[in-house]
Amino acid sequence: MKTILIVDDEKNYLLVLDTLLSDEGYNVITCQDPRQAVKMVEEEQPQLVITDLKMPGLSGIELLKLVKQRRPDLQVIIMTAFGTIETAVEAMREGAYHYILKPFHNEELKLVVKRAIEMSELVTEKSLLSQELSHRLGFEEFVCASGPMKKVASLAEQVAPTRTTVLVQGESGTGKELVARFIHRKSPRSKRSFVAVNCGALTETLLESELFGHEKGAFTGAVSRKKGRFELADNGTLFLDEISNTSEALQIRLLRVLQEQTFERLGGTTPIKVDVRIIAASNQNLRRLVETGAFREDLFYRLNVFVIDIPPLREREDDILPLAEHFLHVFTAEIGKQIRAFSPEVEECLKRYRWPGNVRELKNVIERAVVVCNTGEISIDDLPAELRAKGPSAAAKLPVDFSKPLPQIVEDYERELIREALKRAGGVQARAARILGISPASLQYKLGKYGLQ
DSSP states (O other), X not given: OOEEEEEOSOHHHHHHHHHHHHTTTOEEEEESOHHHHHHHHHHHOOSEEEEESSOSSSOHHHHHHHHHHHOTTOEEEEEESSOOHHHHHHHHHTTOSEEEESSOOXXXXXXXXXXXXXXXXXXXXXXXXXHHHHHHHTTXXXXXXXXXXXXXXXXXXXXXXXXXXXXXXXXXXXXXXXHHHHHHHTSTTTTSOEEEEETTSSOHHHHHHHHHOBOTTSSTTOOSOBOOHHHHTTTSXXXXXXXXXXXXXXHHXXXXXXXXXXXXXXXXXXXXXXXXXXXXXXXXXXXXXHHTTSSOHHHHHHHTTEEEEOOOGGGOGGGHHHHHHHHHHHHHHXXXXXXXXXXXXXXXXXXXSOOTTHHHHXXXXXXXXXHHOOSSEEOGGGSOHHHHTTXXXXXXXXXXXXXXXXXXXXXXXXXXXXXXXXXXXXXOHHHHHHHHTSOHHHHHHHHHHTTOO
């Protein structure tokens, strides 16, 4: 339901407009104080403001300027019983959508309001498209050359047209939010908001306020009403990242919203109904957390309707070079360098590395390489030390004595590789294990086997 804020110091006009526009299906809020109206624009987030021109304390033109400073996309209609060409021109110059004389014809006003709301939707759609373009330029391309990622893309396309709740699981940096945005983009909600919130980045109180909003005075520092992410995502998609980090109390509130699509702001008692598509994500296995009692079983089954598991980058080697080439193209354009490609040694090194940070780490590596590269090709020396340790040149430096039996050569070679990895890792065993592409437990066993502890 579209919200219209009407500002007029004459109560009779407020009553007339409230009745007229409420009958048209709009949610109408009224205000006699133009200064209070400025706060209501921020608190209520209306899609249209209709204001009188002459009011005590603040004129309609002054109110228009303040509104446009805070919400440049918000449409404003100015009404007056003292119309002149000069004031009409000034209103339009300051960004008013329309200028109406009192007394007005009901049908004319309804038509102008309808068109202003449509204009508001077009501006919002344009903003969403701009955000979408920004995300695409910001590494939101869905690169899926490998079989596992093609399966992920197929599942995302299948679920996108539905209202089904989706749970995306995968290690940090694999692209869970990218998949969520892909689903939103392919859904009937694509022209509405995609709202993301990282549940692991906020304290319980702040997260609850972010999700559900709060009323003025709900807690210390709540100086005005605030809409939460659920309201902002109405008719769109809400992405709950790292949902495994939520407390049990918050999980109970989330369960209710999923079941009833209603909630109350903090400090409020009025139920607010929303139509929101939920996509949740976790870098932990929620089923295992349920088994250990760390996550509510009832909420898990509400979220576990359609699961998409994103494999780590080390399990989809065919994606590494296409992703690297994509990042190379983006960063060279951004930084303004003419770098054509990667050397064969770099390509081999990128494919052999285990990528514990997944796609996010790959992006950072390519950005660094573009910054330090001074030629037209990324060379092995442009990569960080931990990657160069996995490159083909590292093995060539290790001694090989072919006079020994093959099992002994292999053990000697493995011992030297472990020593080299520990050296490059500064003695940190967990980092050395990542360089070698093995688990810390395996490294611990080999250290004991070769007497390297």
